[in-house]
Amino acid sequence: MGFLAPVCLAFAVFYLYPAIRGAWYSLTDWNLLSEPTFVGLDNYATLVSDPLFWNALKVTGYYVVLTIALQIVGGLGLAALLHRLTRSLLIRSLLLVPWLVPSVTTALLWMWLLDANLGFFNHVLRGVGLDNQGFLTSPDLALPSVAVINAWSGVGYTALLLYAGMLLIPPQIYEAAAIDGTGEVRQFFSITMPLLRPILAFVLVVSLIGSFQLFDTIAVTTKGGPVNATRVVYFYIYEQAFTHFKMGYASALALSLVLILGVLTFIQLRLLRASTSDLT
Amino acid sequence: MNLSKIGRLVAWLCLIAALVISLFPLYWMLRTAITPGRELAADNAGLLPGNPTLFNFERVLGLATREEARAAGGSGADLNFFLYLRNSILYTGLITVVQTLMCAMAGYAFARLRFRGRDTLFGLFVAALIVPPIFTLLPNFVLVKDLGWLNTLPGLVAPTLLMTPFAVFFLRQFFLGIPREVEQAALIDGAGAWTIFWRVVLPMTKGPLLTLALTTAVWTWNDYLWPLLVAPGEESRVLTAALGIFLKQSPNTAPDWTGLMAGSALSVIPVLLLVAFFGRRLVDSIQFSGMKG
Numbered sequence: 001m002g003f004l005a006p007v008c009l010a011f012a013v014f015y016l017y018p019a020i021r022g023a024w025y026s027l028t029d030w031n032l033l034s035e036p037t038f039v040g041l042d043n044y045a046t047l048v049s050d051p052l053f054w055n056a057l058k059v060t061g062y063y064v065v066l067t068i069a070l071q072i073v074g075g076l077g078l079a080a081l082l083h084r085l086t087r088s089l090l091i092r093s094l095l096l097v098p099w100l101v102p103s104v105t106t107a108l109l110w111m112w113l114l115d116a117n118l119g120f121f122n123h124v125l126r127g128v129g130l131d132n133q134g135f136l137t138s139p140d141l142a143l144p145s146v147a148v149i150n151a152w153s154g155v156g157y158t159a160l161l162l163y164a165g166m167l168l169i170p171p172q173i174y175e176a177a178a179i180d181g182t183g184e185v186r187q188f189f190s191i192t193m194p195l196l197r198p199i200l201a202f203v204l205v206v207s208l209i210g211s212f213q214l215f216d217t218i219a220v221t222t223k224g225g226p227v228n229a230t231r232v233v234y235f236y237i238y239e240q241a242f243t244h245f246k247m248g249y250a251s252a253l254a255l256s257l258v259l260i261l262g263v264l265t266f267i268q269l270r271l272l273r274a275s276t277s278d279l280t
Numbered sequence: 281m282n283l284s285k286i287g288r289l290v291a292w293l294c295l296i297a298a299l300v301i302s303l304f305p306l307y308w309m310l311r312t313a314i315t316p317g318r319e320l321a322a323d324n325a326g327l328l329p330g331n332p333t334l335f336n337f338e339r340v341l342g343l344a345t346r347e348e349a350r351a352a353g354g355s356g357a358d359l360n361f362f363l364y365l366r367n368s369i370l371y372t373g374l375i376t377v378v379q380t381l382m383c384a385m386a387g388y389a390f391a392r393l394r395f396r397g398r399d400t401l402f403g404l405f406v407a408a409l410i411v412p413p414i415f416t417l418l419p420n421f422v423l424v425k426d427l428g429w430l431n432t433l434p435g436l437v438a439p440t441l442l443m444t445p446f447a448v449f450f451l452r453q454f455f456l457g458i459p460r461e462v463e464q465a466a467l468i469d470g471a472g473a474w475t476i477f478w479r480v481v482l483p484m485t486k487g488p489l490l491t492l493a494l495t496t497a498v499w500t501w502n503d504y505l506w507p508l509l510v511a512p513g514e515e516s517r518v519l520t521a522a523l524g525i526f527l528k529q530s531p532n533t534a535p536d537w538t539g540l541m542a543g544s545a546l547s548v549i550p551v552l553l554l555v556a557f558f559g560r561r562l563v564d565s566i567q568f569s570g571m572k573g
Binding site: 003004006007010011015019077086091095100104109110115120156157161163199247250251255261262 | 291321414473524540552
């Protein structure tokens with residue numbers, strides 16, 4: 001039993017115990033200073049009629065769809081290129097560099113690249129005769145910009161995961177297809193994609209859970225603004241807890257997020273039949 | 281030139297474009313960091329600055345006087361870089377080593393040992409995988425605060441020092457994939473589970489474990505929210521939190537971009553060292569999760 005003792009102790013103290021405490025907080029009114037007062041389901045009643053909560057969910061959903069689409073499409077494309085062109089470790093390491101850059105640094109760096117006045121991207125826009133854009137200050141562009149930032153940071157990682165999955169596909173299948181005169185594009189859609197499904201499912205689930213936790217980029221660049229255009233649910237919870245000191249309400253929001261993610265993951269795994277492979 | 285050769289050429293161009301997109305932002309960071317602060321408003325478009333300088337690094341590291349720094353467009357704030365670097369290394373090093381070891385033990389137990397309630401317990405860990413960290417972060421913050429551990433190393437490392445559900449899950453999958461023969465030989469020789477783990481399994485899997493530890497190290501190094509909440513104080517501040525705070529000290533209307541980019545560039549150096557020394561292992565560790573997915 002010695003094998004499990006430390007891990008179980010930590011799990012009890014830092015996962016189970018806080019989970020129970022969090023559920024309890026969600027039934028209280030508490031500003032972190034006084035004693036919590038029990039208020040029953042009041043926080044949940046507030047939550048249901050809180051337009052900012054629904055806005056946060058909507059904004060998060062929009063972001064999740066954008067960033068996952070960018071990362072999966074980009075990652076698949078990159079992985080396919082790597083798979084068909086080269087085994088170079090250097091190229092793979094270089095593609096991974098953005099993922100290794102701390103997210104705070106990434107956010108700072110892109111804030112500068114996207115700066116409304118002096119940013120590099122606005123130089124490019126002006127160079128081709130277009131107007132300056134406030135990428136992070138315009139309500140329409142801010143969220144897509146954040147999605148692009150995080151796609152930049154994550155696409156190399158996604159590509160490596162998918163590339164590893166492609167390496168598992170027996171080369172004979174491609175050889176047979178090539179002999180039959182099947183083109184590269186057709187091979188990608190009729191061989192690679194179907195056989196990649198378990199890994200695609202894994203990547204989808206991991207990026208979905210990860211994208212719902214968007215915080216660092218928002219905290220550094222837009223702080224939820226302009227207006228509420230980037231006030232994603234993770235940042236909203238953080239603000240409720242540590243800016244407005246509404247610990248009870250923040251806990252109710254967090255527990256709701258747990259439930260939402262649980263349901264979404266369950267549906268995803270069901271739809272994608274993640275645990276079965278077409279290879280075996 | 282036939283069609284497939286053109287196809288390959290186009291494919292290579294796409295791959296090169298992807299490399300440029302990946303790396304150009306980092307080049308631009310460096311380019312900005314070596315531009316004199318006062319000249320950035322006029323000199324921010326060319327591939328190289330007119331008068332490259334290292335002064336931004338000096339002032340960010342606190343090697344210049346406040347007056348000199350302000351004259352160069354800074355807020356006068358500096359980064360106590362080496363202190364934060366030390367804190368980041370302590371935070372990352374401690375968690376990586378202890379967590380990997382403890383989770384390897386647990387992963388091994390889940391993969392190999394039979395005991396009552398094993399699958400229930402493991403199921404609980406898997407369920408915890410999808411719980412967004414903010415849910416436990418709020419009470420954990422309260423716990424650390426109540427213990428009086430705010431702005432201390434113990435407070436910073438406590439929640440993840442011994443385990444994360446992900447690490448246990450990952451290492452269990454890893455041990456499931458190792459052939460049992462070697463252990464069985466030792467078992468026949470009368471060795472106990474403990475001896476087998478330390479003497480046979482760990483030495484045999486040192487390489488892959490290091491590979492997995494690297495992923496933990498990267499995550500911990502990049503962690504922002506938790507260190508910002510529990511250890512914002514100067515003495516216990518880690519690099520990521522320091523960068524966030526450095527940005528807040530920079531004037532909102534005219535951010536000190538050259539200083540910010542110099543600070544950012546400094547924060548990337550450890551990452552580049554990691555790639556230089558462990559590139560293959562890092563790539564392997566991610567590909568390993570792709571194959572296990």
